Amino acid sequence: MNAQKENFLLAVEGLTVSFDGFKAVDDLSFYLDPKEIRVIIGPNGAGKTTVLDLICGKTRATAGSIRFGGKELTKMKEHQIVHAGVGRKFQNPSVFEDLTVFENLEVSYSQGHTVMGALAFKRDAAVVEAVESIAETIFLSDQLNEPAGLLSHGQKQWLEIGMLLIQKPDLLMLDEPVAGMSVAERKKTAELLRVITRDHTVLVIEHDMQFVGDIADRVTVMHQGKVLSEGSIEHVKQDPKVIEVYLGH
């Protein structure tokens, strides 16, 4: 194995999954650098969501490897992968509507930490500090005591990102984070992702090309389970193969 490849945060190599003989992901390889923000784009059915399902252990690979910080994820269970530092947000927000913003973040914090009774007081102070800091990052400082059910769709998306962030994952995976958001909310989400990548690597699936251009370091274009093109947004936008199967439609 190429020694240089050990510097990647995530190395996906030869990844394949067959559903009844249909290869949804087919010999796929890509590499993420630490603190990079990568966007996967591609037509419907290209296999984008399945890639995230494979990385987080929801779907088992038929072949190939996913190495993350020296660990082989294809052999691990979902909760072990979360514990190893991979956070995944699905397309629809799944916050606890009856709990306040504070409580939603608090619950997530406790999931990411070992509870030690003897340190209860210190832990409480640490929780409050972590919750307040994350709330500020996700633009929800003024809503801390509101039930999450009263938030706008966009604010719920941010809260769910915050619920992942508070568990301090090294890799954050987001499936269409700006779907259903207003233009103003999309701009703020781009801002949020730029702040997040100071400390985390982010892998995003997105269709909104304006948003992709605003956030991506590099773009991977998928088609029929394979990488069709990869590079800067300018590079992939001008690639005739990408125009033919995706952008030209």
Ligand SMILES: Nc1ncnc2c1ncn2[C@@H]1O[C@H](COP(=O)(O)OP(=O)(O)OP(=O)(O)O)[C@@H](O)[C@H]1O
């Ligand atoms: N569990 C499964 N069993 C059978 N087929 C599946 C399964 N999961 C995904 N597929 C198929 O694999 C293909 C890729 O699906 P996937 O959802 O990954 O595409 P996508 O690129 O995310 O598309 P979209 O942009 O529409 O979300 C599709 O044809 C889908 O029907």
